[in-house]
Amino acid sequence: MFCKNLSYTPKYATLIATITALCLAIGKLVVGAVSGSVAVLASAIDSLLDVGISIFNFFALKKSEKPADSRFNYGLGKLESLAATFEGLVIALSGVYIFYTSCVKLISSHEIESLQYSLGMMIFSFCITFCLVWYLQKVAKKTNSQVIKADVMHYKVDLLSNGVILCSLAAISVSGFDKLDAILGIGIALYIMFSAFRLMRESVLLLLDRAIDPHIFVRVQEVLENAPITSYHALRSRIVGNIIFLDVHLVFHPDITLLEAHRISNSIEEHIRALDVSLIWEINAHLDPYDDSEFDVISQQGRR
Structure with missing residues (x-):
């Protein structure tokens, strides 16, 4: 009691x-x-x-x-x-x-x-x-x-x-x-x-804005790789208390409608939040009609 x-x-x-x-x-x-x-x-x-x-x-x-x-x-x-x-x-x-x-x-x-x-x-x-x-x-x-x-x-x-x-x-x-x-x-x-x-x-x-734990990061990547998108890049994260800030660029086919792309983006965010419901997820997804990863500083550093 x-x-x-x-x-x-x-x-x-x-x-x-x-x-x-x-x-x-x-x-x-x-x-x-x-x-x-x-x-x-x-x-x-x-x-x-x-x-x-x-x-x-x-x-x-x-x-x-x-x-x-x-x-x-x-x-x-x-x-x-x-x-x-x-x-x-x-x-x-x-x-x-x-x-x-x-x-x-x-x-x-x-x-x-x-x-x-x-x-x-x-x-x-x-x-x-x-x-x-x-x-x-x-x-x-x-x-x-x-x-x-x-x-x-x-x-x-x-x-x-x-x-x-x-x-x-x-x-x-x-x-x-x-x-x-x-x-x-x-x-x-x-x-x-x-x-x-x-x-x-x-x-x-x-x-110093450390990224999220590797095991959670891998699960986020799995969600993105299984999503109906062309590709993704510029995946970044940081932790503030029990809040995870996540940024990602989602690449879609140029002919897709904005409404459909927005629906898929919302679905991806829901799947990511379900990975750990005890955390507060602040997800900022940028929708791209083409892959502009060559402008992504983190991607460039990763290829070196």
């Missing part, structure tokens, strides 16, 4: 993520301060960053959903990729800070106190983060939102780090080897920085 009542919109998802991260951050800060565990404190700082990122994402999504206007003819969908790039940068900086703090703790001797509180907090955090990742994955699958996809990757990293910290604290409670806490912090920091790089790379590619 609870799952049925959940909203699966990106803005609602960022709101849930913000509240969850804030609650976990407060709990981890209190427990980390009491116990002195660098791993728990590092996780608390990461959760605080999650709060800021989720708030930023909420407003970015709110702006990106505004319709196109006379100033932004294609809308503000790229704000999603911009927000994801910012999120990756913040994650990377948090990884650097955790790495530095862990190295300091490794060099200096420190002892973890009230270990049972740290264990309890990390068990609670792991369970809550697991539920959040499950929910965000469902939202990302339904909406194909770049921001939510970034959040999924981010909280998966949190889930992994929470799990590793939990195992580390359990090992410390058995062995008494406190430096394992700092060693674990270094490992988590390196993994966080690597994940941030992957996230920023994907977001920057989208800001």
